[in-house]
Amino acid sequence: MVIGLGPVGLGHVLVRAFEGAEVVAIEPAEFRRDLALKLGARAVGAPGDDIGHRPRLVIECSGRPESIAYALDVVDNGGVVLQSGECHSDVPINPSKTFIRREITYTGAWYYATEDYPAMCALHERGLPLAHMCTHDVDAAHAQDAITDFLGQQAGKVLLRWT
Numbered sequence: 001m002v003i004g005l006g007p008v009g010l011g012h013v014l015v016r017a018f019e020g021a022e023v024v025a026i027e028p029a030e031f032r033r034d035l036a037l038k039l040g041a042r043a044v045g046a047p048g049d050d051i052g053h054r055p056r057l058v059i060e061c062s063g064r065p066e067s068i069a070y071a072l073d074v075v076d077n078g079g080v081v082l083q084s085g086e087c088h089s090d091v092p093i094n095p096s097k098t099f100i101r102r103e104i105t106y107t108g109a110w111y112y113a114t115e116d117y118p119a120m121c122a123l124h125e126r127g128l129p130l131a132h133m134c135t136h137d138v139d140a141a142h143a144q145d146a147i148t149d150f151l152g153q154q155a156g157k158v159l160l161r162w163t
Contacts, residue, residue, distance in 0.1 A: 001025070001055040002041075003071055004062025004085055005032035007157045010133050012059050012084065014039045018128050024051050026070075029153035039132055055079065063087040072098050072106065083108040133157045 002012045005027035017023050017040025025036040025044045033044040045051060047070070054076035060068050063085030071081045072093065081104060098104055124130060135156040136146040149155040 001051065001058045001071075001074070002036075003027075003058065003060045003067050004064070005029070005036050006061065006085075007133070008084055009059070009061035010036060010039060010156050012061060013041050014130070014133055015123065015128065016059075017041060018123065024055065026051075026067075031154045032156070035133075035135065035156050039129075057082065059084055061085040065089050065091045069093075072104065075104055077102045078104070080105045080107065084110075134159050137161070139163075 002009050002016070002023060002025045005013070005025055009025070009027070010032065013023050013025055013036045023036075023041045025033065025041045026047055026049070027033050027036065027044065028047055033046070036044050043051070047067075051074070054074060056076050056079045058071040058075045058079065059082045060071040061084045065087065067085075068081075068083065068087060068091045075081050083106065099106065133156045136149060136158040138146045138159070139161050143160050146155065146158045146160065150158050
């Protein structure tokens with residue numbers, strides 16, 4: 001499961017679906033839910049929707065404290081929550097209830113660091129459709145429109161060309 005479908009979450013959907021995972025994604029913005037389906041998600045839902053099962057892996061990409069709490073709540077016992085979205089707020093957690101009794105692993109990862117570059121190039125060479133994530137490819141004169149769409153959750157990845 002991927003929670004939060006900004007560019008980081010959409011990237012997780014794209015890569016994991018390309019590698020054969022059955023991805024379920026949670027996102028409030030309909031545009032991004034639709035884009036996740038095009039990138040290979042098996043199912044998408046809005047926050048609060050019943051997904052019907054407890055996933056073994058939850059990738060939290062929104063960085064919102066309530067989404068982190070949801071990720072820790074919905075993951076299956078013995079499962080893993082991967083924190084990929086930046087969060088600069090405190091998130092209340094009961095370690096005994098969450099980690100010890102449910103044996104959940106909580107870890108973090110910077111979304112594709114420099115050392116991941118060779119593996120990402122190999123995925124691209126195998127046909128990873130990166131261009132499908134890019135909903136806006138604009139020159140500097142149209143940057144504000146693309147930024148407005150992005151901030152309004154009406155964009156995937158935005159490419160800005162200065163020339």
